[in-house]
Amino acid sequence: MAIQANHSQNIEWVLAQLEHVAQFGQDKSGVTRLAFSKADHQARQFITELMQEIGLTIHTDTIGNIIGRYEPEGSQSHLPAVMTGSHLDTVPSGGKYDGVLGVLCGLAAVKALKARGDIKHPLEVVVFAAEESSRFNFATIGSKAMAGLANVHSWKRIKDQEGISLASELVALGLEIEHVGSAARSNNSIKGFLELHIEQGPILEQGRVSIGIVDKVSSPTKLKITVTGIPGHSGGTPMEDRQDALVSAAMIVLAVKNISAEYDYQGAVATVTILRTYPGVISVIPGEVEMWVDIRGTEHESIIDILQEIKDAVSTIADDNDTPVAIEVLSSEKPIILDQTINETIETVCQKLKLTSLRLDSRAGHDAMNIAHIAPTGLIFIPCKEGISHNGSEYVETEAIAAGLEVLTETLYQLAK
């Protein structure tokens, strides 16, 4: 009964902190907390204070990941830590659960485990820096660095759309881009990593399942497509004399959509997410269009097939319309397989707690996919309403949060006891 009462209090605590964090960057259509923005700094400061209240030892690494560590009394500090966490940054007008929930439930779990005692391994809650690609067009920066995947040479060139560099944002945190390599954790410093996250898709809700256990995480393949037409007067130029870059781009958007629909059931999707017209003047036929394509899939072959089909379609459209098209592959990573032993532990915990669970794949990228390179890693999903995420109307039921927190706490316990 005491534990049950504590669990209720912990859920209340998570819900209250969620509302608090949502104020940082709140706008009329959602939460806008881009990586290293003022709102992100406010949220990071707030979480740091929560970590202090809980009695964690706080350390910020060289990429700006915040790590709160709890060492059980009498435990040996050289034992590998059991780690959990997620991110605080959001997309523009995003939701208030994506990322934050994993950080707050991590803190609540550590609070509960501190109270319970019987823990041998140190526990760590981490706030990963710059998970979303929205600001720097580059995702999961903090967890990449922790996993030893940072490339200082290329990361020095990372800039946002206003030309502000990642390096200069690190300076604002008292950090130097030259030293991001030092954020890498050794393989034997982490016993296991768990990330709790909302699904950002409709499978759990539609199946009325409480807990998703992720087998594979898709890594995005990102393309930039540039269509070159001929700008001309939009009144004077007859239709037959036009090489309108936007007409070709529109055909490409629909081709990508049709190809995506074909592969959706094989676990892969492709989306044209950004399109820009040049010169962008009302009286000029578009002479150039830039478009960005996001391809996600948990089967590497499907991604390769989609990419090939897009290339074929684009080539035909370019030829038919006499508008040359260039495709640049900005990033292409293989899907990541998560740890099966940890997944079995999560499954057993769900059975014990009488919660339904389902193995599934994640088409969204997560910090967990990077940490999987250096530690046995599990990714726990809970359902979100209608699968909607990256949107201000993102919503998660309190029961879903309660189930997630319970599973996270119990699985951390199994790993750390």
Next chain:
Amino acid sequence: MAIQANHSQNIEWVLAQLEHVAQFGQDKSGVTRLAFSKADHQARQFITELMQEIGLTIHTDTIGNIIGRYEPEGSQSHLPAVMTGSHLDTVPSGGKYDGVLGVLCGLAAVKALKARGDIKHPLEVVVFAAEESSRFNFATIGSKAMAGLANVHSWKRIKDQEGISLASELVALGLEIEHVGSAARSNNSIKGFLELHIEQGPILEQGRVSIGIVDKVSSPTKLKITVTGIPGHSGGTPMEDRQDALVSAAMIVLAVKNISAEYDYQGAVATVTILRTYPGVISVIPGEVEMWVDIRGTEHESIIDILQEIKDAVSTIADDNDTPVAIEVLSSEKPIILDQTINETIETVCQKLKLTSLRLDSRAGHDAMNIAHIAPTGLIFIPCKEGISHNGSEYVETEAIAAGLEVLTETLYQLAK
């Protein structure tokens, strides 16, 4: 022979000044001289100096039109002026002939007529301010004001994409938006207006005709279309759950193109010239798309029919994809019929000069369409290479310029003698 030699010298003079003006705003792909930009001010200053050299009396009106006036010795200054001119501003990466040629040939014509003598009416060469819609999304501002078509109340709200207002640019010229109404010329102050301009279409070149005499000028109908979808995670959201605003927008681009192709032979075209995706983030399905459509035609019925067909197509696309679409008509003006007596004079001049001419309609808007409201107006076209304009590769043959200058000079003489 003396006149012939003068004509050659005048053409050389026009070509030299053209190159000079092209330096103001020259970039690697063309000339970028947006209205009231630094480059535009440089060009305006240069033309003002040319007017001084020629001995014209210079006056800048309350919207920033520069008017250089020549009063023949012994003439009565109260007689209505015969006016010619065009604009100096360009689209981004535009050509070096569009607009400028009409100003320079106007100056060359006045030089020639001064030398010839035998002129009764004052002659005026005008540089119309802000003809292109590129900067303020609003075209032919200077000539509208001169024609008494300024609306101070709505013009106060005109801003460029960076939020800089037309009003503040006028202040930089020492002018006040409150007084733009004073730029209006009385009906009886102008005996006739002639504008020389490149065709910006392929008809004259294809027909090997030297001079186009414009019967009607299309006024653009401009639409803003906003497509509303649902932003969502571009990895997590299955295809069947998507309401992707860009997919609907792509269908609209193709529908507009198909409708346009159908009406092209009736003298009307429609073009989606600008398209913007929101939130414009690589991991988010587009939740909103804004697009601008430019409809041009010389038959008002065709424009109305095109507009209706676009509305019908958009409505079907919106329903099919569950993405609501709003259409806002930003401007819709009737095509303008130019003065038939002046056109007959131009035709007679062409016959006399043994130059081929063709009556045609203009699908591009011009300052002449506004001045037609207050004075008998003619618009003289000369061919440009492949009809290409609003593009850095815009090119006009020297013989075409020579023919245009000769016709302009002689027609001005017929009106002013």
